[in-house]
Structures are given as C-alpha cells and as structure tokens.
Amino acid sequence: MNLQGAHILLGVTGGIAAYKAADLCSKLVQAGAQVQVVMTPGAAHFIAPLTFQTLTAHPVSVDTFQLLRDTDMAHISLSAWAHILVIVPATANTIAKLAHGLADNLLTSTALACPAPLIIAPAMDADMWAHPATQQNIATLHSRGAIQVGPAQGRLASGRVGAGRLASNAEIIAAIRQALGRTGKLAGKRVLVTAGGTREPLDPVRHISNRSSGKMGYAMAEAARDFGAQVTLVSASTGLAPVYGIQMVSVQTAQEMYAAVLQRVAETDLLVMAAAVADYRPKGAAAQKIKKADDDLTLELERTPDILMAVAQRRQETHHPAFVVGFAAETENLLANAASKLASKHLDLIVANDVSSSDSGFDVDQNRVILLRPDGAQEPLPLLQKTEVAERILERIAEWWR
Numbered sequence: 001m002n003l004q005g006a007h008i009l010l011g012v013t014g015g016i017a018a019y020k021a022a023d024l025c026s027k028l029v030q031a032g033a034q035v036q037v038v039m040t041p042g043a044a045h046f047i048a049p050l051t052f053q054t055l056t057a058h059p060v061s062v063d064t065f066q067l068l069r070d071t072d073m074a075h076i077s078l079s080a081w082a083h084i085l086v087i088v089p090a091t092a093n094t095i096a097k098l099a100h101g102l103a104d105n106l107l108t109s110t111a112l113a114c115p116a117p118l119i120i121a122p123a124m125d126a127d128m129w130a131h132p133a134t135q136q137n138i139a140t141l142h143s144r145g146a147i148q149v150g151p152a153q154g155r156l157a158s159g160r161v162g163a164g165r166l167a168s169n170a171e172i173i174a175a176i177r178q179a180l181g182r183t184g185k186l187a188g189k190r191v192l193v194t195a196g197g198t199r200e201p202l203d204p205v206r207h208i209s210n211r212s213s214g215k216m217g218y219a220m221a222e223a224a225r226d227f228g229a230q231v232t233l234v235s236a237s238t239g240l241a242p243v244y245g246i247q248m249v250s251v252q253t254a255q256e257m258y259a260a261v262l263q264r265v266a267e268t269d270l271l272v273m274a275a276a277v278a279d280y281r282p283k284g285a286a287a288q289k290i291k292k293a294d295d296d297l298t299l300e301l302e303r304t305p306d307i308l309m310a311v312a313q314r315r316q317e318t319h320h321p322a323f324v325v326g327f328a329a330e331t332e333n334l335l336a337n338a339a340s341k342l343a344s345k346h347l348d349l350i351v352a353n354d355v356s357s358s359d360s361g362f363d364v365d366q367n368r369v370i371l372l373r374p375d376g377a378q379e380p381l382p383l384l385q386k387t388e389v390a391e392r393i394l395e396r397i398a399e400w401w402r
C-alpha cells in the first residue's frame with residue numbers, strides 16, 4: 001500500500017471531532033506511514049499533544065515560536081518534509097484562514113509554506129458549514145487544488161442533525177492514498193474494472209448467481225486508483241462498501257454488465273474483467289413468483305453475451321482498450337483452461353486462480369494466482385491478500401505497458 005513510508009503531516013484543529021484524529025493517526029502509523037502532528041492551540045483544549053506524541057513517536061508541535069532542534073524552524077522543516085498535509089478536523093476558522101493565507105499559528109504558517117497536496121476534512125455545526133462565508137472559503141481552497149473529504153450528514157455535537165460530521169477515517173485514508181498515488185504508474189490512464197457475481201432473475205424474488213464476493217475486483221479498482229488511474233467500477237451486487245474516489249456503476253445481470261462495459265470501452269485504456277459473469281440465464285424470467293407444484297420443475301437456460309468476446313471485436317476497429325485483462329476461476333485443469341480463454345478472448349493477460357481450495361479464491365480475503373501472457377510467459381504469485389495480489393498485477397501491467 002502506498003501509505004508505507006509516506007510522510008504524512010497531520011494538522012489537528014480545535015473542534016470536538018479532534019479526538020477522532022487520534023484513531024486516524026494510529027491507523028496511518030499501523031499502515032506504515034511516518035506521521036507528524038501539528039495542532040492548533042484550540043485543538044490542544046480538546047485532546048492532549050501527548051496522545052499524538054505517543055502514537056507517532058515524534059514530538060508534537062503547537063507553538064510557532066518554538067524551534068524543533070537548535071535553529072530548526074518547525075513550519076519550514078515540517079512543510080518540506082511532508083508528502084501530504086491532511087487537516088482533520090478542519091474547523092470553519094482554520095478553513096477561513098487557509099483561504100485567506102493567514103499564518104497566525106504553527107499549522108496555518110506550515111500550510112502556507114507547504115508545497116504538498118492539501119486534504120481537508122471539515123467538521124462543524126451545520127449552520128457554520130452552510131454559511132456563505134465558509135462555502136466561499138471552501139470554493140477558494142478547491143480552486144487551488146485542495147481535496148475536501150466530507151463533511152457527512154448525521155448527528156452533530158449540538159444534538160442537531162445535518163451536514164457537518166467529520167468524514168469517516170476509512171474515507172480520509174482512501175483520500176490520502178489517492179492523493180499520494182496521483183503521479184503513480186497508471187497516472188492519466190482510464191481504467192474500467194468489473195466485479196462481483198451477476199444475478200440472473202428467475203422471477204421477481206429469485207435469481208441464479210455464484211459465490212463471487214467481488215473482493216478481488218474491488219481490490220483491483222482500489223489499487224488502480226492508488227496507482228493514479230481514473231477508475232470506473234462496474235459492480236454486480238456485492239456486500240461491499242463503495243470504493244472512495246472512483247466512479248461506481250451498479251448492475252445486476254450479465255446483460256446489464258455487457259451494456260455498461262460496451263458503452264465505456266472506447267474511453268478505456270485498461271479493462272479488467274474480474275466479475276464472475278453468469279454464462280447462462282433463465283430463458284424468460286417469470287413475471288410473477290413461480291408457485292410450487294407437486295412435480296419437479298425444469299428450468300430452461302440460455303446463453304448470456306460474452307462481454308470479453310464483444311470487447312475483442314470492438315477493439316479491432318477502435319484499438320481501445322489498449323490492454324485487456326481477464327480472470328479464469330477454475331476447479332480443474334487450471335492452466336490449460338486459462339490459456340485457452342487467453343487465446344479465444346484475445347486477452348493481454350489472464351489471471352488464473354484455482355477456486356477449489358478453501359484458503360484462496362471465492363469469498364475469502366486471500367488469493368493464489370498465476371499470471372499468463374500471450375507469449376506463453378507464466379508467473380505464479382504466492383498466497384497473498386487480495387489487495388496485494390491486485391497491486392502485483394497492476395505493477396506487472398504497468399511494466400508490460402512500457
């Protein structure tokens with residue numbers, strides 16, 4: 001993950017949500033990031049600098065006029081050190097100061113001196129957030145490239161319900177990952193990923209589907225985002241939360257996925273078909289719930305369109321997508337089946353995985369795959385978390401692309 005070794009400067013300002021910044025800080029450190037914290041004097045009323053000092057194993061600075069070491073001016077050295085500046089929570093007051101370039105405390109002077117990308121996670125009462133002054137200040141920060149995460153709707157410290165809650169730490173971390181990856185190996189590329197198992201209706205309450213959890217495809221989408229790509233995820237129904245920072249398109253059936261993909265291939269550089277698309281669907285779904293009878297029931301199934309086959313045909317004319325990846329989930333003859341799909345679907349890469357073992361493949365967090373290329377090259381990867389498998393696959397794609 002690109003948080004490993006990243007220099008994250010965390011600015012904490014004086015709102016009640018400041019306590020949540022401690023959990024964020026801990027999660028970033030656990031993910032391998034180097035975190036340094038700057039607090040405003042207001043923040044130090046809500047949460048002690050010692051909390052962050054302990055979590056980060058770095059001194060925490062609050063005072064502008066305190067030198068870090070000898071003559072080391074904190075606002076200059078911290079702003080040069082940071083790969084990214086993240087302000088969580090960002091109060092209306094700090095947002096206003098940033099918009100106007102004020103430098104009246106260590107955080108605002110550091111921000112003014114900092115060339116790294118800025119992420120702000122506003123948190124305040126709904127009226128303060130909705131005030132035209134705050135909205136104008138936020139617009140000013142956007143126009144300079146600042147990234148805003150939240151605020152969310154919900155219960156506020158005042159007991160009212162409205163917009164002003166701090167975004168979740170999961171969302172803030174995703175925004176940090178995306179911002180850190182903006183110049184990554186797939187920067188400027190448009191990536192289309194499909195994920196999940198399609199559902200083919202039998203009647204209004206029943207469907208035929210498969211055991212795909214969507215986790216591998218979601219991991220591919222997330223990793224592509226963190227490699228700097230502009231990502232669209234066409235997802236069949238999964239139990240997974242939407243991925244931050246990408247365009248989500250929801251579909252149910254193979255036919256809907258076919259339409260969603262074909263509509264977008266001309267503007268796609270890399271297509272990753274990780275979805276488990278049904279090969280057959282019930283012929284003519286019943287309009288009403290099928291009633292049980294004493295006899296057995298025979299279902300007639302018909303073929304669904306093969307999305308990758310259609311993409312291969314389209315590609316002959318448009319030369320898009322430039323790179324197409326398929327997945328082969330097999331229970332026997334893994335390599336032979338994968339190799340024949342690689343050829344018949346005109347793929348640039350097929351990711352073969354044996355879904356008969358219980359520790360990898362369908363419905364679990366880990367996967368053990370073999371990458372196959374049209375020139376016959378094979379690369380087995382060890383058993384890894386799906387997030388790591390996704391990163392390895394994209395690393396290889398970025399290399400082959402060059």
Ligand code: C5P
Nearest residue numbers: 273274275277305306307308326327328
């Ligand atoms: O043909 P099979 O389903 O075994 O091949 C798997 C690959 O083909 C996967 O990448 C899957 O997303 C894709 N596929 C497709 N259209 C279908 C069925 C599968 O594009 N109708």
